[in-house]
Ligand SMILES: Cc1cc2nc3c(=O)[nH]c(=O)nc-3n(C[C@H](O)[C@H](O)[C@H](O)COP(=O)(O)OP(=O)(O)OC[C@H]3O[C@@H](n4cnc5c(N)ncnc54)[C@H](O)[C@@H]3O)c2cc1C
Ligand code: SF4
């Protein structure tokens with residue numbers, strides 16, 4: 001009987017269990033996570049704060065998942081060291097686990113530059129775990145002035161989640177635009193106006209120089225008084241465990257299409273890895289939930305002796321703020337369509353005869369057709385691209401392909 | 411399993427399937443009352459070039475659905491092969507819309523996503539679109555399985 005060990009018990013790890021079990025119903029599976037909670041939709045923590053979900057409903061694959069899949073779960077336990085030679089993992093509880101196949105699904109950690117005076121701030125939080133959300137729930141009251149540093153999607157989701165709980169919510173970022181890592185200035189502009197009309201105060205192009213208790217001294221000279229601080233500058237892949245074990249690591253852990261690391265019998269999946277972004281033709285950290293799930297599943301299948309590839313990876317994200325939907329995907333090369341109104345924006349990008357990216361705000365209907373064109377690298381001269389540019393539908397694919405899609409099993 | 415399949419060459423473009431779908435999922439007993447004067451939100455959609463080509467698109471109940479893998483809440487799941495949404499769990503992020511290669515998921519009225527669930531859980535018990543199609547351009551039948 002094979003012995004599988006998985007580090008982490010989140011999206012990639014749970015998908016890894018699904019992958020293993022699709023091939024090997026027998027093998028022994030152990031998961032180890034540092035968190036007190038496992039198998040929850042991490043992006044739901046802002047919805048939790050907004051009262052739109054609760055802990056039972058946040059369970060990603062159901063409360064009985066580990067039991068049903070005969071997997072042992074160790075909560076609040078860290079994997080501290082991997083001995084790849086002897087195929088063993090050393091845990092913080094003193095246990096040593098030996099494995100035939102190991103998958104590291106360690107995700108990412110919140111990164112914050114060392115702000116001067118940060119230790120003088122009494123109530124400061126990051127926003128990446130359910131524990132963070134529970135702590136904010138406890139500390140934020142109707143009179144709290146919340147300052148969030150970082151206007152990326154995590155910081156802004158936190159702002160949305162806290163709006164109705166807090167007295168006020170302000171988000172600052174050195175970048176001149178909201179979600180500048182994902183969006184173009186037109187899309188950001190619509191988002192910024194929408195956030196402000198929904199009661200979020202933005203301070204863009206400005207960030208904290210130093211903290212002094214409950215005061216943030218900004219680069220611009222402005223002083224902002226706050227009661228609760230959330231830092232959401234960004235996240236970085238958790239690579240240390242594998243790096244120390246001797247695996248090849250770049251920004252993320254380097255893995256093949258089969259999710260193998262450079263160490264025999266050791267796989268990695270999810271936010272801690274870097275994989276080929278087919279829209280860029282380059283390697284990158286594609287840290288979003290769908291990729292973590294797809295990678296985790298493929299890793300599990302391969303650990304159990306099957307063959308599944310992760311070879312269509314792109315960055316992609318669908319997110320909503322106070323009812324405004326925003327989607328982005330791929331790489332923003334040459335714009336081939338730009339349609340901007342007050343409240344909607346649609347941009348498509350293509351290069352080398354294939355669609356490489358898009359940014360949609362407001363009208364996001366059937367965007368998956370665009371996503372699929374990017375992931376499949378569909379040659380645009382084989383479809384009626386002018387028609388699909390105007391509106392995503394199956395029309396531009398022609399009758400033969402439609403027959404396969406709508407008349408066959410996919 | 412049985413799925414909804416489309417015979418494009420027989421589609422008349424009458425949009426009856428859209429009405430039958432919206433009615434079947436309205437929960438009400440009376441079609442006129444359920445739909446009259448309202449913008450209908452069917453889970454099947456007739457597409458085409460507005461002229462010679464028309465065909466209906468609904469969820470393919472994929473063998474290995476991208477929407478289920480990528481759903482951030484775990485609301486999307488399979489029940490005996492049928493891809494369903496748990497409206498209690500869905501938070502309306504529309505990641506499933508971003509992922510579905512067929513454009514078969516839409517935002518629903520309750521803020522949750524909405525898609526074809528083959529009418530198995532509503533009062534029809536079998537796809538209303540297929541049952542009501544006048545030209546058998548939509549059928550509900552067994553056409554084998556792909557390898558997972
Ligand atoms: C607020 C927020 C909103 C988000 N919104 C979206 C969204 O809308 N759409 C989207 O696609 N993505 C979103 N994401 C990103 C998404 O949550 C991640 O891509 C996804 O969770 C990655 O899954 P993972 O399994 O790779 O890693 P993670 O979910 O980060 O899990 C890694 C786990 O490994 C554990 N771990 C790490 N090291 C060790 C160790 N040495 N020993 C034991 N355990 C360890 C960690 O404690 C953690 O539990 C959001 C993220 C956040 C924080
Ligand atoms: S919604 Fe789309 S991806 Fe999901 S099963 Fe249906 S056709 Fe497949």
Ligand code: SF4
Pocket residue numbers: 480481482483484485486495499500501502503504505506507522523
């Ligand atoms: S909209 Fe609902 S069903 Fe779709 S991905 Fe988001 S949570 Fe899942």
